[in-house]
Amino acid sequence: MFDWAFALRILPDLLRALRVTVQATVFGMVLALALGLAWALARRSVSGPISWSAAWFVEFVRSTPLLVQVYFLFYVLPGVGLRLNPFLTGVLAIGLHYSAYTSEVYRAGIEGVPRGQWEAATALNLSHFHTLRHVVLPQAIPPMVPALGNYLVAMFKDTPMLSAITVLEVLQTAKIIGAETFRYLEPLTLVGALFLALSLCSAALIRWLERRLVLRTAERL
Amino acid sequence: MKPIVRLRKVNKSYGDLRVLRDLDIEVAPGECLAVIGPSGSGKSTLLRLLMTLERPDSGLIEVDGDPLWEMERGGRQVPADERHLRRVRGKVGMVFQHFNLFPHMKALENVALAPMRVLGLSRREAEARGRELLGMVGLEGKVDAYPAQLSGGQKQRVAIARALAAQPRVMLFDEVTSALDPELVGEVLNVLRQLAQDTDMTMIVVTHEMNFAREIADRVAFFDHGRVVEDDTPDVIFANPQHERTREFLRAVIEV
Amino acid sequence: MPRPLDLLPFLLSGAVVTVELTAGAAGVACVAAFLAGLGRLSRRRPVRWLAGTYVEAFRGTSALVQLFWAYFALPLVGVSLDAMTAGVLALGLNTGAYGAEVVRGAVRAVPQGQHEAALALNLTNAQKMRYVILPQALVAALPPAGNLLIEMLKNTSLVSLITISELTFRGQTLRAETLRTVEIFGLLLVVYFLLALLITSGVRALERRLSFGMDRGGGR
Numbered sequence: 001m002f003d004w005a006f007a008l009r010i011l012p013d014l015l016r017a018l019r020v021t022v023q024a025t026v027f028g029m030v031l032a033l034a035l036g037l038a039w040a041l042a043r044r045s046v047s048g049p050i051s052w053s054a055a056w057f058v059e060f061v062r063s064t065p066l067l068v069q070v071y072f073l074f075y076v077l078p079g080v081g082l083r084l085n086p087f088l089t090g091v092l093a094i095g096l097h098y099s100a101y102t103s104e105v106y107r108a109g110i111e112g113v114p115r116g117q118w119e120a121a122t123a124l125n126l127s128h129f130h131t132l133r134h135v136v137l138p139q140a141i142p143p144m145v146p147a148l149g150n151y152l153v154a155m156f157k158d159t160p161m162l163s164a165i166t167v168l169e170v171l172q173t174a175k176i177i178g179a180e181t182f183r184y185l186e187p188l189t190l191v192g193a194l195f196l197a198l199s200l201c202s203a204a205l206i207r208w209l210e211r212r213l214v215l216r217t218a219e220r221l
Numbered sequence: 222m223k224p225i226v227r228l229r230k231v232n233k234s235y236g237d238l239r240v241l242r243d244l245d246i247e248v249a250p251g252e253c254l255a256v257i258g259p260s261g262s263g264k265s266t267l268l269r270l271l272m273t274l275e276r277p278d279s280g281l282i283e284v285d286g287d288p289l290w291e292m293e294r295g296g297r298q299v300p301a302d303e304r305h306l307r308r309v310r311g312k313v314g315m316v317f318q319h320f321n322l323f324p325h326m327k328a329l330e331n332v333a334l335a336p337m338r339v340l341g342l343s344r345r346e347a348e349a350r351g352r353e354l355l356g357m358v359g360l361e362g363k364v365d366a367y368p369a370q371l372s373g374g375q376k377q378r379v380a381i382a383r384a385l386a387a388q389p390r391v392m393l394f395d396e397v398t399s400a401l402d403p404e405l406v407g408e409v410l411n412v413l414r415q416l417a418q419d420t421d422m423t424m425i426v427v428t429h430e431m432n433f434a435r436e437i438a439d440r441v442a443f444f445d446h447g448r449v450v451e452d453d454t455p456d457v458i459f460a461n462p463q464h465e466r467t468r469e470f471l472r473a474v475i476e477v
Numbered sequence: 478m479p480r481p482l483d484l485l486p487f488l489l490s491g492a493v494v495t496v497e498l499t500a501g502a503a504g505v506a507c508v509a510a511f512l513a514g515l516g517r518l519s520r521r522r523p524v525r526w527l528a529g530t531y532v533e534a535f536r537g538t539s540a541l542v543q544l545f546w547a548y549f550a551l552p553l554v555g556v557s558l559d560a561m562t563a564g565v566l567a568l569g570l571n572t573g574a575y576g577a578e579v580v581r582g583a584v585r586a587v588p589q590g591q592h593e594a595a596l597a598l599n600l601t602n603a604q605k606m607r608y609v610i611l612p613q614a615l616v617a618a619l620p621p622a623g624n625l626l627i628e629m630l631k632n633t634s635l636v637s638l639i640t641i642s643e644l645t646f647r648g649q650t651l652r653a654e655t656l657r658t659v660e661i662f663g664l665l666l667v668v669y670f671l672l673a674l675l676i677t678s679g680v681r682a683l684e685r686r687l688s689f690g691m692d693r694g695g696g697r
Contacts, residue, residue: 060670063627063674064673065630065635067634071645071649072662075662157538158541171545192538319590322594323613324691339599383598
C-alpha cells in the first residue's frame with residue numbers, strides 16, 4: 001500500500017518546497033509582529049476614531065477566513081496597481097491576518113504591566129515613547145512569548161493555503177506530484193509528517209526561548 | 222458500649238512531614254467529641270482519614286465495627302474493594318470549612334442530590350426530606366436560592382443539611398465557622414448545638430471556638446504534633462488541664 | 478437589486494452549505510473533544526496515551542493537509558469518502574483536538590473542594606462527574622469553545638479547495654464568471670463576519686443561561 005521507495009524519491013522535492021513554507025512563515029511572522037504592535041498601540045490611542053477603527057479592523061480580520069483574505073489580496077491588489085508575485089501576496093495576507101491575533105497578545109501583555117510602573121515613569125517625567133520603550137514593553141514581552149509562539153506554529157500550518165494561489169510551497173508540490181503520478185498517499189502523508197516535525201521543533205524552540213527570557217528577568221529582579 | 226469510631230496506631234505523612242503519629246482514639250455512639258489544638262497538629266487530617274479523603278500510611282480505622290480499608294473475604298482480611306468502601310463511607314458525613322456547595326444547584330437540589338442518587342429515594346421523597354432538613358436549619362425560605370445568593374452562615378447551614386440528608390451515623394465538622402464573618406458564626410453554632418443536644422448523632426467537631434466546645438462537647442481531645450496529648454471532659458481540659466502543653470495552648474488561645 | 482447586492486442570492490445559497498458544514502463538523506468536534514479531553518484525564522495509561530496521540534497528531538498538522546489527506550489519500554487505503562463527509566470529518570477531528578484541551582482545562586479548573594464534597598456524600602465517580610463536575614466544567618468551557626466554533630467557521634472555507642460548493646467556492650465561481658473581484662470578496666468577508674458575530678452572541682447568550690444563579694469567577 002504505502003510505497004516507501006516512492007516516498008523516499010519524492011522527499012527531496014518536498015524538502016525543497018518546505019524551504020518556501022519556512023520562508024513564508026518567517027516573513028509573515030515578522031510582518032505580524034510589527035503590524036500587531038501598531039494595531040495594539042492604535043487601540044490604546046487617546047483618539048476615539050483611531051482606537052475604534054483599529055478595534056473593528058482587528059475584529060474583522062480575526063473573524064474572517066484567511067483563505068478568503070488571501071484571495072482578496074491576490075485578485076484585488078493588481079487592480080489597484082500593486083503587482084506582487086504570489087509568494088509576496090501570500091506573505092502579506094498571512095502577516096496581516098496574524099497581526100490581528102498578535103495585536104491582542106500585545107494588548108493583553110501591555111495591560112498586564114502594573115499601573116504603578118506607568119505612574120513611576122510619569123513621576124520621572126519620561127515621554128510616552130520612552131515609557132513604552134524602556135519601562136513597559138521590556139516587562140510586557142516575556143509573558144507574551146508563549147502566546148506568540150503558539151501563533152508561529154499556527155502560521156506554519158496555515159501556509160498550505162497559499163497553494164490556492166499557486167505558491168510552490170509544500171502542499172502544492174505534493175498536489176503536483178499526486179496529479180502526475182496518481183499516487184497521493186505518500187506525498188500527503190509525508191507532508192503531514194513534515195508539519196508534525198516542524199510543529200514539534202517550533203514548540204521546543206519556544207519553550208527554550210521562554211526559559212531563557214524568564215531566567216534573565218528573574219536575575220534582574 | 223462498642224465505640225462507633227476507632228483509630229488504632231494510625232500514621233499519616235505527607236512526604237517528609239509526619240502529620241499523625243501512632244494515633245489512638247475512640248468515639249462512643251451519640252458522643253460529641255471536640256478536637257482542639259494548634260494548626261498543623263493533624264486535626265483536619267483525622268477527619269479527612271475518616272471521610273476516606275485520604276488513606277492512612279498504617280494503622281486501623283473502624284467505623285461502626287467495620288474497618289475502612291480492609292474487608293473480610295473467605296475468613297481472611299483482604300484490601301477493601303470499592304463496594305465495601307462505599308458502604309462504610311456512607312456511615313460518615315462531613316461539613317467543610319469552605320462549604321463546597323455545588324454552585325450550579327439550588328439549595329434544595331444540593332440537599333436532595335445524595336438522597337436521590339445514593340440512597341435511591343424518589344425525587345418527591347428526596348425533596349420532602351430536603352425541605353424538612355432545610356427547615357430544621359432555619360432556611361425554609363431559601364430552598365430555591367443558589368449558593369451565590371446566600372451569606373456564609375446560610376451556605377454553611379445548607380452544607381450541614383446536605384450532609385445530614387445522606388443519613389450518616391457520624392458527622393464530621395472541619396472548622397466549620399473559621400471561614401465565616403464573626404456575626405455569622407452564631408447561627409451555625411446554634412445548629413450544631415441543636416444537633417448535639419436534641420439528637421443522638423455522633424459528632425466530631427474540629428474547632429477553634431473554645432467556649433462552644435466547652436458548652437456542647439461530651440469530651441475534648443487536645444491534639445499536638447499528630448498525637449492526642451490530653452483527652453477528657455470539657456471541665457477537666459478547660460478548667461484543670463493536666464498537661465503542660467495543653468495549658469500552654471489554652472493560655473495562648475484565651476489571651477488572643 | 479443594486480450592485481453589489483445582486484450577487485447575494487447566489488452567495489447566500491453557499492452560505493447555507495457553510496452553516497451545514499459548521500454544524501456537522503461542530504458535532505463531530507464536540508464528541509471528539511469530550512472523549513479525548515476526558516481520556517487524557519483518565520487513570521488508565523493506555524487511554525491517556527491514545528487520547529494524547531490523537532490530540533498531538535491533529536493539532537500538530539495543518540487542517541488543509543488533513544482535509545486533502547481525507548479526500549485524496551484515504552481512498553488509496555480503501556476508504557472512499559465523498560467530499561462533504563471528508564470535510565466534516567477532517568475539520569471536526571481537527572477542531573476536536575483543540576477542543577480536547579479546552580475540555581481538559583475546564584474539568585481541571587473545577588475546585589478540588591467539589592470533588593471532596595461529592596466524595597463525602599458517597600457519590601460514585603460517574604455520579605460525581607455527571608451531577609457535579611461536568612455541569613460546572615461546561616460553563617467554564619463555553620468561552621474558549623465559542624472561539625473554536627469561529628475557527629471552525631473559518632476553516633469551512635478550506636473545503637472550497639475540494640470542490641464543495643460552499644460560500645468561498647461560490648465566490649470563486651462568481652469571480653471566474655463576472656470578474657467583479659472587489660465586490661465579491663468584499664461581500665464574502667462581510668458575510669463571514671456576520672456569521673461570526675452570530676456565533677459569538679449565541680455563545681454569550683448560552684453562557685448567561687447556563688451560569689444562571691452562579692457567581693461566575695471561581696465560586697466555592
